[in-house]
Amino acid sequence: MIDFELTDEQRLIQETARDFTDREIVPRARDNDRNEHFDTELVQKIADMGYLGAIVPEEYGGREVDYRTYALIVEEIGRGCSAMRTVVSVVTSLVCSSIVRWGSEEQKQEWLPQLCSGEALGCFGLTEPDTGSDASNLKTRAERVNGGWRISGGKMWISLGNYSKLALVFAQTDPEERHRGIACFLVPTDTDGFSTQEIHHKLGLRGSDTAELSLDGVEVPDSALMGEVGDGFKIAMSALDSGRYSVAAGCVGICQGCVDASVAYAKERTQFDRPIASFQLVQEMLAEMVVETEAARGLVWRAGWLKDEGKPNTTETSIAKLYATEAAVKCANTAIQVHGGSGYVDDYPVERYLRDARVTTLYEGTSQIQKLIIGRSVTGVNALVP
Numbered sequence: 166m167i168d169f170e171l172t173d174e175q176r177l178i179q180e181t182a183r184d185f186t187d188r189e190i191v192p193r194a195r196d197n198d199r200n201e202h203f204d205t206e207l208v209q210k211i212a213d214m215g216y217l218g219a220i221v222p223e224e225y226g227g228r229e230v231d232y233r234t235y236a237l238i239v240e241e242i243g244r245g246c247s248a249m250r251t252v253v254s255v256v257t258s259l260v261c262s263s264i265v266r267w268g269s270e271e272q273k274q275e276w277l278p279q280l281c282s283g284e285a286l287g288c289f290g291l292t293e294p295d296t297g298s299d300a301s302n303l304k305t306r307a308e309r310v311n312g313g314w315r316i317s318g319g320k321m322w323i324s325l326g327n328y329s330k331l332a333l334v335f336a337q338t339d340p341e342e343r344h345r346g347i348a349c350f351l352v353p354t355d356t357d358g359f360s361t362q363e364i365h366h367k368l369g370l371r372g373s374d375t376a377e378l379s380l381d382g383v384e385v386p387d388s389a390l391m392g393e394v395g396d397g398f399k400i401a402m403s404a405l406d407s408g409r410y411s412v413a414a415g416c417v418g419i420c421q422g423c424v425d426a427s428v429a430y431a432k433e434r435t436q437f438d439r440p441i442a443s444f445q446l447v448q449e450m451l452a453e454m455v456v457e458t459e460a461a462r463g464l465v466w467r468a469g470w471l472k473d474e475g476k477p478n479t480t481e482t483s484i485a486k487l488y489a490t491e492a493a494v495k496c497a498n499t500a501i502q503v504h505g506g507s508g509y510v511d512d513y514p515v516e517r518y519l520r521d522a523r524v525t526t527l528y529e530g531t532s533q534i535q536k537l538i539i540g541r542s543v544t545g546v547n548a549l550v551p
């Protein structure tokens with residue numbers, strides 16, 4: 166049975182994450198957004214709190230909290246700043262959780278402590294210029310060479326790519342094998358032939374780093390291969406099961422932030438000689454946001470519970486991701502409405518919430534892809550390819 170009551174420990178962790186967010190993240194969010202500044206000092210503070218790799222076992226430097234507790238942390242950080250929440254989602258869910266699940270003992274020992282402590286950042290290199298939703302159709306190639314592999318190709322839209330010490334690179338070893346030929350490599354970014362380029366002028370997530378990666382004959386030893394050749398697609402999908410959950414939890418934070426900002430504003434702003442909170446049409450907007458927030462949080466909690474119980478959860482995670490990301494876009498849009506003209510400039514966080522929420526229905530599988538996963542689950546028919 167799902168229990169919605171927080172344990173004392175979960176409540177303490179939630180309060181600590183809330184205080185940390187209000188003290189350290191919120192005051193810097195607007196300037197980092199304005200200046201397109203990837204705030205590595207703040208990333209280190211987040212790491213020092215144990216929020217990178219929170220679900221990683223303690224023996225590798227993590228905090229070993231369960232998935233529901235992880236969602237409480239991510240929700241708070243997402244309320245403060247989605248750019249910083251993206252750092253947590255990528256490092257913890259896409260990179261660390263993949264290494265925990267698929268890495269060899271040596272790979273775990275080499276990378277996890279550095280990633281959890283913030284000494285190294287990691288990025289997740291799946292998407293390519295010509296390959297997004299159809300993730301099995303990778304053009305990046307890995308060829309066997311003496312004692313290792315030579316990787317060539319390009320990756321697009323890679324979060325934290327310019328600042329990472331480690332890149333998880335997904336590459337095709339045999340195009341005829343399609344997804345069965347994909348392998349995942351742990352590539353140190355200082356390897357010869359590896360280079361990155363910054364991507365700027367994003368609609369939102371301006372305080373987050375986004376990169377294009379080039380791999381020009383990058384040579385890595387056999388020990389860089391994670392899992393077996395052919396495991397790459399499964400590794401990517403299992404990473405996304407954790408990543409989508411993290412994105413969804415962050416979006417609950419955006420929704421909550423919209424509610425908090427809108428309630429405060431509605432009580433303080435007067436028109437027609439009374440607070441706008443007293444108008445029924447304004448309360449309707451607030452009520453809609455509250456319902457979206459609660460529904461999204463409940464779906465995230467259910468997916469987290471399934472993960473903690475070790476039960477299958479891919480569909481439930483997609484449901485949570487689809488609902489929470491669309492809810493965040495809706496809530497942010499409504500929150501601007503509640504704020505009137507003041508919501509259209511960055512004196513209040515709501516316009517940033519909208520710009521930052523917008524990417525969440527795109528990355529880690531678009532809303533259409535989530536619907537196809539859910540549709541496949543209820544019909545048994547795979548409509549991803551018509």
Ligand SMILES: Cc1cc2nc3c(=O)[nH]c(=O)nc-3n(C[C@H](O)[C@H](O)[C@H](O)COP(=O)(O)OP(=O)(O)OC[C@H]3O[C@@H](n4cnc5c(N)ncnc54)[C@H](O)[C@@H]3O)c2cc1C
Pocket residue numbers: 255288289290291292295296297298299321322323324325367370375524527528529530531532533534537548549550
């Ligand atoms: C800021 C940012 C950060 C990102 N970070 C990362 C990262 O760290 N690592 C990484 O690997 N990737 C990352 N991405 C990439 C992201 O995951 C992709 O953009 C996303 O998967 C969509 O791929 P695409 O952009 O190629 O769109 P496409 O796949 O070309 O899709 C275009 C449109 O077609 C629709 N569509 C595609 N196929 C179907 C179908 N079968 N049925 C119905 N509709 C379909 C899509 O839903 C979408 O509406 C990031 C993207 C952004 C913008």
